Amino acid sequence: MRKWLAVLAALCLLAVGPGTAVAAEPGQKKVIKIGVTQSVDSMNPFLAVRLVTGSIQRLIYGFLTVPDSKTLQPSPDLAESWTTSPDGLTWTFKIRQAKWSDGQPITADDAAWTFNKMMTDDGAKTGNGPAVENFRSVTANGQELTIKLKTPQASMLDNPVPIMPKHVWEKVKDIAKYDAEVYPTVGSGPYVAVEHKKDQFVRLEANPAYWRGRPKIDELQVIFYDNPAASIVGLKKGDIDLIGRLNPPDFESLKGDDNIVQWNTQGRRAAYLQINHGATTSDNKPIGDGHPALKDLRVRTALHYAIDKQKLVDEVQGGLAKPADGSIIPPLYKDFFWEASGAEKVTFDPAKANKILDDAGYKKGPDGVRTMPDGSRKLQFRFSIHTDTPIEDKLAEYLTGWFKDIGITLTTKRLDSSKFTEETGTTALFDIAISGWSVNPDPEEVLATHLCSRRPTATGEGGGTESFYCDPTYESLYLQQQKELDRTKRAGIIKKMEERLYVDAPVIALYYPNDLEGYRKDRIASITPIPEDKGLLYGGSGYWPFYTLEAVSTDAKSDGGSNAGLIAGIAGGIVVLAAAGFFLTRRRRGAADERE
Numbered sequence: 001m002r003k004w005l006a007v008l009a010a011l012c013l014l015a016v017g018p019g020t021a022v023a024a025e026p027g028q029k030k031v032i033k034i035g036v037t038q039s040v041d042s043m044n045p046f047l048a049v050r051l052v053t054g055s056i057q058r059l060i061y062g063f064l065t066v067p068d069s070k071t072l073q074p075s076p077d078l079a080e081s082w083t084t085s086p087d088g089l090t091w092t093f094k095i096r097q098a099k100w101s102d103g104q105p106i107t108a109d110d111a112a113w114t115f116n117k118m119m120t121d122d123g124a125k126t127g128n129g130p131a132v133e134n135f136r137s138v139t140a141n142g143q144e145l146t147i148k149l150k151t152p153q154a155s156m157l158d159n160p161v162p163i164m165p166k167h168v169w170e171k172v173k174d175i176a177k178y179d180a181e182v183y184p185t186v187g188s189g190p191y192v193a194v195e196h197k198k199d200q201f202v203r204l205e206a207n208p209a210y211w212r213g214r215p216k217i218d219e220l221q222v223i224f225y226d227n228p229a230a231s232i233v234g235l236k237k238g239d240i241d242l243i244g245r246l247n248p249p250d251f252e253s254l255k256g257d258d259n260i261v262q263w264n265t266q267g268r269r270a271a272y273l274q275i276n277h278g279a280t281t282s283d284n285k286p287i288g289d290g291h292p293a294l295k296d297l298r299v300r301t302a303l304h305y306a307i308d309k310q311k312l313v314d315e316v317q318g319g320l321a322k323p324a325d326g327s328i329i330p331p332l333y334k335d336f337f338w339e340a341s342g343a344e345k346v347t348f349d350p351a352k353a354n355k356i357l358d359d360a361g362y363k364k365g366p367d368g369v370r371t372m373p374d375g376s377r378k379l380q381f382r383f384s385i386h387t388d389t390p391i392e393d394k395l396a397e398y399l400t401g402w403f404k405d406i407g408i409t410l411t412t413k414r415l416d417s418s419k420f421t422e423e424t425g426t427t428a429l430f431d432i433a434i435s436g437w438s439v440n441p442d443p444e445e446v447l448a449t450h451l452c453s454r455r456p457t458a459t460g461e462g463g464g465t466e467s468f469y470c471d472p473t474y475e476s477l478y479l480q481q482q483k484e485l486d487r488t489k490r491a492g493i494i495k496k497m498e499e500r501l502y503v504d505a506p507v508i509a510l511y512y513p514n515d516l517e518g519y520r521k522d523r524i525a526s527i528t529p530i531p532e533d534k535g536l537l538y539g540g541s542g543y544w545p546f547y548t549l550e551a552v553s554t555d556a557k558s559d560g561g562s563n564a565g566l567i568a569g570i571a572g573g574i575v576v577l578a579a580a581g582f583f584l585t586r587r588r589r590g591a592a593d594e595r596e
Helices: 001-014 051-060 106-121 228-239 249-252 297-305 309-315 350-359 390-406 417-425 444-448 472-483 487-504 545-546 562-572 572-582
Strands: 031-036 065-067 074-076 077-082 088-095 135-142 144-150 191-197 201-206 219-224 260-265 269-275 322-323 379-388 409-415 434-438 507-513 516-521 524-527
Touching: 031 228, 051 191, 051 201, 051 219, 065 297, 074 077, 074 249, 088 106, 106 135, 106 144, 228 249, 228 516, 249 390, 269 297, 297 350, 297 507, 309 322, 309 390, 309 507, 379 390, 379 417, 390 409, 409 417, 417 434, 444 472
Parallel strands: 031 219, 379 409, 379 434
Antiparallel strands: 065 074, 077 088, 088 144, 135 144, 191 201, 201 219, 260 516, 269 434, 269 507, 322 507
């Protein structure tokens, strides 16, 4: 640690101070710096689940298909074409003639190895396990990949699995313990990862072998900040060039700066409460210490009626969101979006919430706090949120007040991302937690996070659950939508799944946040959102914005000042790093409000 700090100090002496002009040298690299407030959970794509990691993976690795930049419909990537059998059970993909970043040819055998590894190795299922659950077999013949399915699968062209180079990864003995910290990475995307410092930064260089052609910049840096406020300061000072996933107060603070473009569009995210309704492992063994009252649907329903979602939008989100009256799929995806109506719609009604609890036998004591019908425990729940997240603290304040009005005590429990990940996704040591998901154009993955199979094993392997949910009705609907190839009919089934989640309440949707971002127009000359018409930048569901990104060539800091922002990002996290050390821990589940 002393040695590292000494090196850091020396580097800081050489670093350019924020806002100081730098003389551009001929031939200097064009560097763009992206600020994020979430660190990478693992550079191993088989294990990673966090949004930031998924975004970085899209830049490093190719997929069978990617969302079209205009329509978000599946379009060719490593698979340049495909066919399917009349019964929908056999898919054949033609893998394009292209090369890995180390010069080796990309073949169908790479894709077959990737999928087969996930089908046979529990550790490899952590990130995207459900994507291969319906695969019967995967084989390769030259550039032809054949996938045989157990039943027809409507989402086959939206497979979220990055294709890995077999000649590199087949040497890994234990995927579940492999951190993949070997650089430069061997990939097939527009960029190659050349350096990663845990909780500090990832540095990417343009891939000259990329099949679409080399990106227009030389280097992309993803710099981690401890909190949003620090990242906003970094953007204003010019230490970074773009920041996404902003909370409303931070977004509003960008007003009045002529060098910064505020980007406000409809988001692809739903925010909700995760309820520990009786967590179990994948072999149905009870796990965790959730409050027993939350197993009662009547209690979960009462909590739902006690929440004023419009108030949360107005006061917590500053009006930059939409109340969620049902669907965990945001309204951005019109075909699949579902909203409750009529008598089924849960509205803000404390009186009804109180009556539900009264009728269920949860009586209030002299202190106003209800107890279990048998008198064994008071209704005192923990609310797990992240440390240093003011907007979650504000949310907690409102929920605490509303729940108190119905006789329930809520105590805020602040956890760092790693601990939050463990307690809400593996050990189930929680009652209620803030949660959410960034939904892809095909919503099957977010739906899959509520399957029985996403619960962790007894040893904590696999998983990726968003709720510890395991419901036969939901499972049946999932299988039905999976094999329904008619898009309209499939959408109808998916809406029934959303309705089931709404009624059974393993999660309670709160709101759909707008996509709030900011970038420096004196550093970024051009960036194309996805979808291209009023779409997202950093928060988008594809690599297109950062592949099309252009730097302002006349700006010295855009062209070359790569160290200034990078060192600033490192320095911003030094206190945390000194306390935490430099060991790399594998997190089986990303921070719940930052899921992919």
